[in-house]
Amino acid sequence: MGCSIICFTNALTIVLFVDTRPGPRFFWPPEGTRGVKVAVLSDVHGNLEALGAVLGEAEGLDVYCLGDFVDYGAQPNEVIEALRDRGAKSVVGNHDVAALDGDTSGFNARAAMSSVWTAKHITQESAAYLRGLPQELSLDIGGTRAYFAHGSPDDRLWEYVDPRTHSNLFGYYLGRVKARAIGLGHTHVPYAWKEGDGMVFNPGSVGQPRDGDWRAGFALVSFDGGRVEVEERRVKYDVEGAARKILDAGLPEYFSRRLRTGT
Numbered sequence: 001m002g003c004s005i006i007c008f009t010n011a012l013t014i015v016l017f018v019d020t021r022p023g024p025r026f027f028w029p030p031e032g033t034r035g036v037k038v039a040v041l042s043d044v045h046g047n048l049e050a051l052g053a054v055l056g057e058a059e060g061l062d063v064y065c066l067g068d069f070v071d072y073g074a075q076p077n078e079v080i081e082a083l084r085d086r087g088a089k090s091v092v093g094n095h096d097v098a099a100l101d102g103d104t105s106g107f108n109a110r111a112a113m114s115s116v117w118t119a120k121h122i123t124q125e126s127a128a129y130l131r132g133l134p135q136e137l138s139l140d141i142g143g144t145r146a147y148f149a150h151g152s153p154d155d156r157l158w159e160y161v162d163p164r165t166h167s168n169l170f171g172y173y174l175g176r177v178k179a180r181a182i183g184l185g186h187t188h189v190p191y192a193w194k195e196g197d198g199m200v201f202n203p204g205s206v207g208q209p210r211d212g213d214w215r216a217g218f219a220l221v222s223f224d225g226g227r228v229e230v231e232e233r234r235v236k237y238d239v240e241g242a243a244r245k246i247l248d249a250g251l252p253e254y255f256s257r258r259l260r261t262g263t
Contacts, residue, residue, distance in 0.1 A: 035224035036142030040203045042066035042150070042185030042218075044083070045095070046073025046118070047207030047259075050216035051082055053237035054206050058218070064137075066185035066203070067093025067150035067157075069130065070122065071114045073207050073242065074249040080126045092133040093150040093185065094157040100130055106158065110252050117251060138177060142223030147179040151186050160186055161202070163193050174198040181221070181228040190217055192230040199228040207242075208255075214239055214262035 039058035044051050045068055055063070065088045070076035076099075083090065095111075098104055099119050104112035135156040137148040152159040152166075153173050161184050163170075170193055173182055181199045189211045190204030204217030211217075215234035222229040243256040 035222060036062075037220055037222045038062045038064060038141060040064045040066065040148075040183050040201075040219045040221050041206050042183075042203050043068040043093070043188050043205035043207060044073075044079050045205070045207035046070055046076040046079055047216075047242050048073070048075040048078045048082065049238045049242040050207045051079055053235045054216050054218050055082065055086060057233065057235050058220075061220075063088040064148060064183070065090035066148055066183055067091050067133075068095045068185065069093070070099050070118045071095040071111065072246075072251070072255045074245040074251060076118050076121065077123050077126045079207075080129055084129055089137060089139075090133055091137055091148055091150055091156075092130060092135055096130045096133070097157060100127060110254055113252060114255065117249070138179065141181075143225045144181060144223040144228060145179040146181045146183065146223070146228075147177040148183045150184070152184060153177050153182070158186075161200075162187060162189070163191050163200075167193055170200045171195065171198065173200060180226060181223070183219075183221070190219065190232050192219075192232070194228075197226060197228075199230060201230045204232065208259065209262040210258075212262050214260055 039061045041054055042065065063086055065083055069079050098115045099122055102119060104115045107115060135149065139146060149156040151157050152161045153176055180197055184202050187202055188205035188209055190202055192201040201219060203219035204211065206216045206218060209217050213234060216237050218233055220231040220233055239259050243259050246256040247253060
């Protein structure tokens with residue numbers, strides 16, 4: 001014999017049939033749509049020390065990167081290699097593109113200097129990897145549709161999306177890309193906006209935070225049958241080692257100083 005159990009939630013009525021007879025059994029939710037936790041990170045900017053600390057915290061999880069592997073920090077090739085070897089699913093950022101095409105017109109003077117340095121030091125293998133990255137990803141994670149880009153769904157490379165100026169557009173973004181969750185980078189400042197079933201978030205920056213906290217930032221994101229939860233995470237790393245490498249590489253001292261303050 002079997003029995004039916006009816007469970008009520010705010011958005012859904014679930015009927016579970018528990019079969020007490022021998023033979024195959026079936027469960028809800030189906031395999032492949034149960035809860036999944038992933039690590040989402042962005043804006044590593046050549047900071048291998050920070051990336052290593054984050055990947056250590058995300059051990060065993062799938063990793064998604066929202067772009068800007070390079071510039072500012074002294075180890076762009078090593079950062080690319082680490083994320084490639086980890087199997088990270090990634091999009092390209094504006095700094096990555098500038099290092100490839102040499103167009104620094106959108107940068108201030110210091111950022112332009114960094115981009116020129118990166119273009120001189122990046123290997124052919126690293127450049128080929130960056131060229132192969134898409135500007136956006138739209139995929140299912142744990143039965144939930146997610147969308148990732150560096151900037152915004154409207155300007156995937158350059159637009160800075162801040163809840164203080166863009167929250168009235170978040171519903172439009174979610175409808176435009178037909179997703180429950182949108183992950184964006186570029187601002188180096190973490191946030192998570194949620195309304196109804198929709199979530200728009202930024203994991204902050206691994207390699208150059210700008211929210212006043214020097215620790216490397218990333219997000220643990222849980223997808224569970226349409227529900228999305230974002231947990232902001234910060235992790236300490238060898239900031240002095242990363243800062244010293246910037247100076248040794250001949251990059252502007254400003255990039256070294258700002259690592260210590262997270263600004």
